[in-house]
Amino acid sequence: MPLLWLAALLIALSVLGFALGRFKAMASVGNDRRKLHSLPNYYGWNVFLKVATPAFGLLVVWLLVQPLLVNSQVSALVPDSAISEGSTRGLVMSDVRRVADGLDLAVGQGLLTTRQSGEIAAEDVKKVLGDAGVALGAEVSNEVLTAAGVYRDMTETGRLWMAIATVAVAVLGLGFGLLQSKGDYRARNVVEQGVRGILLFAASIAILTTVGIVLSLIGNTIRFFELYPASQFFGSGTWLPSFGGGVDSDGNPLSKLGILPLLWGTLYISVIALAVAVPIGLFAAVYLSEYAGPKTRAIAKPLLEVLAGIPTIVYGLFALLTVGPMLLSVFGDGGLGWMQAGTAVMTAGLVMGIMLIPFVSSLSDDIINAVPQAMRDGSYGLGATQSETIKQVVLPAALPGIVGAILLAASRAIGETMIVVLGAGAAARLSMNPFDAMTTVTAKIVSQLTGDADFASPEALVAFALGMSLFVLTLGLNIFALYIVRKYREQYE
Template identity: 55%
Template sequence: MSIGLLSLIILILAAFGYFIGKARAVAQVSGDIRKLHSLPPFYGRITALMTAVPAFLLVIAWLLVEPLVLETHALSLIDLAEVPQGQSADLVMSDVRRVAAGLDLLQARGTDVAPLLADAAGLKAALNEGGIVLQNEPTPSTLAASLALREAGAASRLGMVVLALALSLTGLGFGLRRIKPAFRARNATERFAMWLLMGCSLLAVLTTVGIVGSLLVESIHFFRLYPITDFLFSTDWSPKFGGGGSLGILPLLWGTLYVSAIALLVAVPIGLLSAIYLAEYASRATRSWVKPAIEILAGIPTIVYGLFALVTVGPLLRDYFAQPLGLGNSSSSVLTAGLVMGIMVIPFVSSLSDDIINAVPQSLRDGSLGLGATPSETVRQVVLPAALPGIVGAVLLAASRAIGETMIVVMGAGAAAKLSLNPLEAMTTVTVKIVSQLTGDTEFASPETLVAFALGLTLFTLTLGLNVIALVIVRKYREQYE
């Protein structure tokens, strides 16, 4: 049974519990709901919550733990003597997972896999035809581990379905037994909802801790293999799988900051001035179509922006600026990526700043106008300072979005890691190199692969620094208006 079908069954049981719980509460007082402690819908809600929430929590926990347990068992079945020299356990398990998935695919297509299990070359060819590429022919222990992984996965999935449905039915029965006129269903629903919301908040915090922890662990592993001083202060980025490469972050960091700065130079003035016009000067009719038109920019896929940079903006800058001025011959440049990225993040500045400016109390405007200030003076000296904390947050969001962009940089700025002040030269960013270092079948034991985690940790630290700076600015100016 698929996860989607299981979830649908649990939701149907929860809906059934809602209507039955509500009807049961009314039936126990013979229709006189004044004798109930809570309104009938609360009895249905607590029954539905007890039916669905524990079952879904079990499914989520099961899906998180299942891969670790199954793959550990499968890895124990592999004969290390059959593993090619220098190949890590991650690559071995990658082959095991591919073989297991390929066998499932072949069976789904009606192929008899029994003869293929005795013919490693034939199995590899069949899997390659099915779109599953194997680097090496499956060894006997790899096949054994793949079969064990399939069998254990099927048994585990069946056990999860049975336990989840049993827990859901148990919750349904327990919820219905608790329904009595004196049962404080409203209080129980509120408590259940509070714990559920608290759990979601805790999950968000734990997710952040997990992300930071994974980056730290792999980054420490990287710095054990590669000197941290060379990573932080070297101006050469030339990775070579197999050793002998240079992994200095400075060219990547410079490209990231350069592209992001150009993007913000485009987005912040246009977005902020658009927000001021929409909030303070535009009529309601004008605002009703201008604001949605600006927000459409945020819904355009980044690959479309990348194509726009590659086909239109890049050649335009090359033909009319770079070549006539003798500053370059490539259509890929920092300026190309920065301009297109700036257009993309305009809605982040405009929409948020517009909402923040509209939230400034009208009494501040009325007081300024009453003292004789003009509308432009009111905006400049009263509204904007009062809205400054929120505007700083909007700019910070735009900066974070620009720093983390990849596709526009790949298609607009190129992939050359260099230190240059010329905005019409091709450069690259940290995010582009994270993708390139982790693309394909890579072994997570070499510095050239592990450097991606160090780059990710650098981006995280950079974003954290922006947040700290923004917090200082917000607190400084907020004290003047509170």
């Protein structure tokens, strides 16, 4: 059964449970709702939750666990002899999954029957999949074909049992909920506890996502440090990957993968961007919230927020074609002679700062508007002017939220890629000159994972170490911002 149909069936059973639960509860008291412990709809929602929650919970868990189990069992069927030199078991399993998906597509298009998909010869697979619109880069071996057939059969069987299990759980929940639909049942209490549990799970998703991100990075990061010395990664000021691998006469890797120039470029560009975005964004927020009239605010704020909707690739092109040449004409050979090319830290920093203005201004504007009017009125009552009230009352009260807005802008700047690639260049260097070309951690993550390099090599695994370092840096910024927020909150409480 297709997943969409299964989800629609579960929703239909849940809605049916709502109607039947409400009807049964009313019937149990002779349609006199005054005899019910809870409102009639609570009995319907009680059955709805008992049908939907376990059924969809089982469905999600099944969808997450089944691919892992099938992949591990099929991987054990692939002999070591089927793994060619320079390849890995993971790459072979990717071929297995691609062929299995191609067989599914061929069956769906009528080019094969389900039985033929498990019996067709290996030399005919590429032709059949090519007719189905599936491109394969290499010949399909007998081992890969056999594993693909097993993978497809196990997946289909798992989907069948998934549909049976989830529908059975939904039906059991429907029956159990209907048995509880009596006038003296405390449906409201149960429903409120159930909704509280759902809200708690939703609030936990952020934590679970963070844990998932760390787990996805930490394994490959450890593998990288097993192949490349951590002291050279964190202590070297040279970034010069050698995708050929190997070591020199002293036993040191030929690749120079020091993070310091990348980290320096990331922080340098982010500081310039914040130096542009924070004053302009904060002043714009103060004007819109304290000085602008309703008509001006209704026009200016949406226009300002349009900047947030522009794709970053467009900002990158703007940096490459407009800002870079403009700066080069002033600071290049035709002007002060400080700038050698249009791609530079200053180019990327200025354009990134423009991109971050709505992040600072919009959030700061909402935070300033949230300051109680009574605080302003009290300041005016003591004889303060409007500017004094803003400076000494409004901004200090809104400071924790403003710090949060600046932190969001900083995190956005640190994670930006396209503006850096097109505006700052790709040179990894340690320099104080803002008119030199530099690069950032995110740009190098993309470049290291692009191409056909061996995924088990340090030159590819370094991307995970860079990502983990960036994660730790962002976490440090969050902790520092939390410290600042708490410090100023204590002054005004």
